[in-house]
Amino acid sequence: MKENYLTQENLEAFIQAAFKEDVGEGDHSTLAAIPRGQTGRAQLLIKEDGIIAGLELAVKIFHSFDRDLEVELLMEDGQQVKAGDVGLTVAGSAASILTTERLVLNCMQRMSGIATKTHEFTQLISHTKAKLLDTRKTTPNFRMLEKWAVAIGGGVNHRFALYDMVMLKDNHIDFAGGIKAAVESTQHYLSEKLLQLKIEVETRNLQEVEEALAVGGVDIIMLDNMDYPTMKKAVKMIGSKAITEASGGITEATLKDVAECGVDFISVGALTHHVKSMDISLKAY
Structure with missing residues (x-):
């Protein structure tokens, strides 16, 4: 059961504000370097042991920016992970993957750090x-x-x-x-x-x-x-x-x-x- 503050409206508002901060008028690095129509695949690589958090959010971020991105979750939020594990894969527009990468990582890195510390304390x-x-x-x-x-x-x-x-x-x-x-x-x-x-x-x-x-x-x-x-x-x-x-x-x-x-x-x-x-x-x- 989700906490009452985790509404679709609140999550979407956060994601859009974050994109406005990070992307603004456009990701010029990606727009300049990546050919239009280029596709690609990427995987979320876990590089240390802990509790993973933010996978569900990552899917929302990817799809909020590009509904056509194909995201496959390979584990669940709250799961114990170790270095070398892969949390998810994403495939589709290379430009979309590149533009959403940092927001996904910023959220997941901090959320996972908090979840890990909370688990240790509990x-x-x-x-x-x-x-x-x-x-x-x-x-x-x-x-x-x-x-x-x-x-x-x-x-x-x-x-x-x-x-x-x-x-x-x-x-x-x-x-x-x-x-x-x-x-x-x-x-x-x-x-x-x-x-x-x-x-x-x-x-x-x-x-x-x-x-x-x-x-x-x-x-x-x-x-x-x-x-x-x-x-x-x-x-x-x-x-x-x-x-x-x-x-x-x-x-x-x-x-x-x-x-x-x-x-x-x-x-x-x-x-x-x-x-x-x-x-x-x-x-x-």
Whole structure:
């Protein structure tokens, strides 16, 4: 089942904006060098081990530019791959293959890097109930694909943007005058606007956890930058009254220990803002 942000309309809008950026008035290198009507074949060569992501998108990119290109997928998104594997083949207009090559690779390299890192992190906490969450720490205008890659890698998408959930973080709380004031103001706003959005509150210590529980109507309590003993106490305090989410500088080295504190979710910004792209190329054959 596709995530709700992955609509045909959204994907096509991204592809067209990307072509406008990269192709503009025309791919003059290809138009100048390649004879009209020249055909060719190319294969997507995987050059390092990991989790492949973006194959479905690649088909859409090829066909958005040239419906007559023949694309054959040789594996599926989310599949474990190794160096030397071939992800897909494409045949047809040589000019179309050349013009679409970089967009396909840019998307797939980054998506596969994110999916690979997400898969590695999820394996580290697979013995616990905790699920891995992404964040809004994404590349502008590329968020849809980065979150898609997290899902392909086995992670869970947090809110997509500012409009689909309320998250009251430390600055919201401080500016509003405390957790009680921030939550009550939010509840009034949502009622007035006839909005049904979940409310998440960031807490920095056990006192703030108590405040979030006392005000009522909080769906998710974020435990931010807490040490392990404090986090375990917070989880016990909250019980089933709210969903718990650990956050704040969590790394590969600390992820397992955080998960073993009993939280429901762990949000890791590094999944999308600090990741190495997978080495993939498109080669004529």
